[in-house]
Amino acid sequence: xxxxxxxxxxxxxxxxxxxxxxxxxxxxxxxxxxxxxxxxxxxxxxxxxxxxxxxxxxxxxxxxxxxxxxxxxxxxxxxxxxxxxxxxxxxxxxxxxxxxxxxxxxxxxxxxxxxxxxxxxxxxxxxxxxxxxxxxxxxxxxxxxxxxxxxxxxxxxxxxxxxxxxxxxxxxxxxxxxxxxxxxxxxxxxxxxxxxxxxxx
Numbered sequence: 001x002x003x004x005x006x007x008x009x010x011x012x013x014x015x016x017x018x019x020x021x022x023x024x025x026x027x028x029x030x031x032x033x034x035x036x037x038x039x040x041x042x043x044x045x046x047x048x049x050x051x052x053x054x055x056x057x058x059x060x061x062x063x064x065x066x067x068x069x070x071x072x073x074x075x076x077x078x079x080x081x082x083x084x085x086x087x088x089x090x091x092x093x094x095x096x097x098x099x100x101x102x103x104x105x106x107x108x109x110x111x112x113x114x115x116x117x118x119x120x121x122x123x124x125x126x127x128x129x130x131x132x133x134x135x136x137x138x139x140x141x142x143x144x145x146x147x148x149x150x151x152x153x154x155x156x157x158x159x160x161x162x163x164x165x166x167x168x169x170x171x172x173x174x175x176x177x178x179x180x181x182x183x184x185x186x187x188x189x190x191x192x193x194x195x196x197x198x199x200x201x
Contacts, residue, residue, distance in 0.1 A: 013077040020068045028065055035078055036061075039085050046089050056092070060084045083166075090169060125187065132182050136175055143168055144175035 008016065008030040019027035039060060043053035060081060133141050139161075146152045146160065147168075154168045161168075179188065 014073060017075060018073045031077060032061055035081055039081055043085055056088050060088055136178055140171045140174050143171035147172055
């Protein structure tokens with residue numbers, strides 16, 4: 001990939017995006033150099049790992065380049081890249097939760113004699129779960145229940161409640177954080193087994 005010249009460096013994002021849509025690699029390289037540090041700092045702040053932050057940022061830029069032909073040339077590049085990064089990190093976090101939950105569920109199934117002892121009160125556990133939901137901030141709980149119990153998409157929830165998709169994602173992330181703080185991994189799996197609420201899916 002050729003290095004951007006001073007001419008490219010001086011161009012605004014809109015012009016560079018237009019050139020990138022025409023497969024101009026120097027235009028992409030200029031945008032890459034313009035925003036790589038901003039994205040890396042944002043990723044590292046959330047992930048706490050240089051390797052993970054680098055992987056996330058590189059994936060965002062790869063997808064950005066791959067979608068060059070379908071993007072509006074008036075697209076605000078920096079907000080777009082930061083939003084893409086945030087979604088990438090949220091998806092990674094969600095996938096880890098799913099993996100952990102499935103791993104715990106397999107372990108629970110293989111050791112039912114040890115885990116699902118008669119002294120485990122499934123109804124009490126479900127009651128704790130429901131009580132935790134009621135103690136969440138009202139909007140946070142409402143969004144979480146629409147997502148997990150009614151299986152609405154983030155966009156569908158946003159349209160129903162008249163809020164942004166970004167706000168929906170924040171509420172869901174907050175709800176999951178509350179549940180993970182209140183219950184350990186085994187309890188979360190038991191809640192799924194007892195109630196059927198697979199709230200990680």
